[in-house]
Amino acid sequence: MHVGSDRIVLNGLRGRGRHGVYPRERAEGQTFVVDAVLELDTRAAAAGDDLACTADYGSIAEKLVAVIEGEPVNLIETLAARLAEICLADPAVGAAQITVHKPDAPITVPFDDVSVTIRRERTKGDAAGSMTTTHPVGRTEAAL
16 A cells, blocks of 8 residues: 555544543533544546545545444544554555544633644554554554
């Protein structure tokens, strides 16, 4: 797989979730917005004009929103990691970048948005979605 050469981008996926550390966030919920960048090789799909040879972004989008609206977590970092796992479960996806926006975060000063961005990639030889965490300084560590 030639990871990183081609991308499918899903911007602005929205769901209402109950993620957060404060009781009010859990009780009332809030809107979370997710951007997902799927890195994959689309050459076979383009050559054959065949959906079976690429990632079905409609199906992935539905799964991502189901996670946003599903079991609550304390941190948006945790939510981002779960969303990356969903993306890497698709065998066509070699890496995924996830940004979770929390525009209604409980911050006491004026702000436009709070977000966390992560990137996860499939480890060599793994088709099941085991991931490597890439840190901004270039270090990696196994994650899952």
